[in-house]
Amino acid sequence: MSERCSNPNCYVNAGEGCYLGEMDHRRCVSWSASTPETEPEAPSLSATSVRVPWSGSALGLTDMANLSPRGRTILISVLGAHDAGKTTLLTGNYLQLLLGQSLANARFAGSRTLGAWESLAAWTRFDDPARSPTFPPHTPRGTSRVPGLLHLALRNAKGDFRDVLLTDAPGEWFTRWAIKEDAPESEGARWMVRSADAFLVFADCNRLASSNPQRGTARNELRQLLERLSNHVGDRPTALVWAKNDIEPNSEILSSIQQTLKKQVPHAIEVNTSTSQPDSLTKALEAVLFPAWSPQQASRIVEPILHHQPFSAFRGVHAHA
């Protein structure tokens, strides 16, 4: 099993199922056209068993192609500086679903990334007295240009099915992107901003608090991020998340950020989250999930009136003034 399928979307060599659904991948046309790969593969896989096309880990770009035919996907970009609480929000929402809570009036209908969710949730569980439960630590800045995408399928009471993809990206990407838009290391941030259906922007109340000497830097980073985002956001749903809200941010800093938000992203809404109130984490995600649930309706095509005489009103393909 040292070969790689010629189909770039196929990971049959990594233990997943054939991309084209062949039982025996050796019968697949893409496989027979493949070239041997140098990297050796360890798992022993018998040819007579069937595998599934997902691994349970966070999804990459090619995995999205597997999901998109199922229906509307909602990609939510989670933006914010390092340690602002982005992963905490994701974990909190997964834990709420585990308790049977609904999200945006819809119920859990599966996930392709349960392995990734569980590894995040494992941090919060008390299984070893020597290690107390905490929220997951820092998301490492990888070389990958696409953040790990966490997936949730939801179905609401009307039967609408949605694949929700949440980005779990390192904070450094955005700090860099806010300064220099086309910096090579912010490729991931650019992809997220280009492809997203909705945005969650994180403000870290802990860093903005009066007691924190770094509050100026934090405000600067956040304002730069908002100003950068305003170039790209269009009318996509956006929420500013005041994370770690149990700590009061400095009131002047707070109002200056609110001013920036009002000017740069006027349609954005503000939500407060705190880990001491698990509901607030769900509410923050719902704040953008609700407006993004249905695609925005296309606006009516209105033909401009160029002449007021009926004779001139006809404008064929070749008609020029």
Add this chain to the structure above:
Amino acid sequence: MHTPEIVLLGGPDSGKTHFAGQLYGRLKRNPSLLELRDTPADLSALEEVLLCLENGHAAGHTSAGTWTDVLLPLKDNRGNELDLRWPDYGGEQLRTIFTERQVTETWRSELRQADGWLLLIRLNKEITYPDALTELAKRPSASNGAAARAGEWDGNARWVELLQILLHVAGVNTVSHGEQPRLAVLLSCYDELTTDGLLPSQVLAEHLPLVSAFIDSIWKPSAVSIWGLSALGCLLEQNSDNENFINQGPEYQGWVVSPDGQQDSDLSRPLAWLLGAE
């Protein structure tokens, strides 16, 4: 003649063998909705469990490599005849599907052909962490350890992933409620649980909320039913000798709780529902 196929899905220690043994006793000696027309030609798969139950003790563990079935020639109360192949296997096979993320060809063809899936979940054996969030809320600023944690998966996530794999392999469309196998969830060893008069579906939602939500989202309501099952009615050990089993016979022990909360001694009712005979 219609020969329906069902698959029985239950992990190790979920009570598959006891259910099979008790079901056979019911069908043959104390029938109600479903009844055996003839004595099956080959009973070797049930030999051990039947003997153990007659003597009032629990049967041993089915070994992991086992894959046998018993052909049950059944008749429902309207006189329809059907042949049912009742599978028996070591529950580790189901665990292997989850850990290795692959399904053998035997399993796949069973899953694809099946008219109904019978899912046995023993709630008391599931590991869940229902209070993780409240615990965290109490100590929000705990320091981060750097070592990665490899805890066991939550029982919710494990069942959902297993069902997703099985659904995918069986080629069931999970997005629209198209053609899908009927699903009967049996909460086995129901006598172990304190249910406070809740319906079996509410008990499932309380113990495994994510699984309950997943099943509700994927299966249309008419294609799923959730039952409580106590195949033996009480706890039997391998060295016990329960007088009721020895004197009255095992076919008078055990009960199910129907989806509407009624306790019933007819163990074949979930099966009858699955086969559309009820």
